[in-house]
Amino acid sequence: MRILLTGCSGFVGSALGPRLVAEGHELFCVCRPGTSVAFGTTVVWDGAASIEASSFPKTVDVVVHAAQSRRYRDFPADSREMFDVNVGMTMRLLDWAARAAVKHFCLLSSGAVYEPFAAALREDAGLAPPGFLGASKFASEVVAKPFSSILSLSILRLFFPYGPGQRDRLIPQLVRRIRDGGAIQLSGGTEGIRLAPTFIDDIVEVILASIASSWTDTLNVAASETLSIRQISNTIGQQLGLEPKFEIVNPNTPGVDIVPDLSRLASRLDLRRFVQFKEGIQKTISASPVDAPDHRLAESQHR
The missing domain is CATH 3.90.25.10 (UDP-galactose 4-epimerase, domain 1)
Known part of the structure; x- marks a missing residue:
């Protein structure tokens, strides 16, 4: 498959990218201007500007959106960047994916959406995270879900990679x-x-499975x-x-x-292998x- 990956230099993306290449996929790595990675074909985009079709691949089967703001500790100082990356970048990428007839979009979210962790951490729980990190990640999910009528969408909420x-x-x-x-x-x-805590190799395996089977659900991902x-x-x-x-x-x-509920994930993968x-x-x-x-x-x- 032809796969577009964001967050290629991040912890999850840098582990996932080489695996995608090793499995024979044609990988396009979205990188900020002046940066690059040692795998895949570099696609230059700062995440903030509108996507020019000429600068992106003409055809892509799958998008894996692993990019997230690296600034998240200080509120409100980091709030603008968190919103721009976690929400704005997601929206621009979804808009392009819809126009480019992408078949599957995998959005990597976070367990932070469950803050303050007072109730069961189930995917169907009502959410209102009080922290800006959790709020921005939840907002990216909300923005993404209407696009499920256009392409298959999986949302993976990662816990402590x-x-x-x-x-x-x-x-x-x-x-x-x-x-x-x-x-x-x-x-x-x-x-x-x-x-x-969830080992990075297991997270990569979950993402690969979600791509291979075009999962269309929101899932907690943890050991x-x-x-x-x-x-x-x-x-x-x-x-x-x-x-x-x-x-x-x-x-x-x-x-x-x-501690998230893992019933949905367990119905798809053998968690004993983690x-x-x-x-x-x-x-x-x-x-x-x-x-x-x-x-x-x-x-x-x-x-």
Whole structure:
């Protein structure tokens, strides 16, 4: 197939792109001016301007929209870029896809749409995320859904991707903190937040399956293994040969579970094949030492 991929230099896109090429697809990689990637054919677009048909491939079978704003920590300072990338870029790409007779559009969304995580994280739940990141990702989904009458549309809500090469997200930050001897803060009890870290290879497999079968649904994408921050940190510590330090904060605050319902995904894929965290973090640490400067742990790092 002829596939157009955005976010090619991002964590998910840089893992997905080479797999698409290896499987024999003709890949077109959307890159900002002055940037490029080592796989596929480069298509230059800044994501902000209207798409000129002459600058894009004449025919494309599938679009995988993996691009998202890299600025998401500070509100309202980052809100304009989040909206421009997460919503505006999505709209412009959908408009082009409809005019170009694209057959399938795969939109990568985020578990952040479920904020504040108070109810069951089911795909059919009513959503009103209070944070701007979650709001902008949910808005991109809302914008995309009317196009399902024109092309097949799949929306994949990713939860806590991790793996080799990732930086400035929850898992690599925990690795750095433990290596540096810093304390891991646990909120809402002695275990901290419970979540489902998902290895990048499994996320790629889900995307490939959604393309191959032209899924037409919204699906949560996560591993079925649920771990607390304490359990995650202890597993990282075992791999590093270090004892993590912990600090209990806000002990009277109710604990938060960021654990999605995976019934829809399980009806399509065998979740038992997903990489267990112990194996995934071993691959991550051995493949890519985490040496970037430490940052505060971000609140929304589902994707």
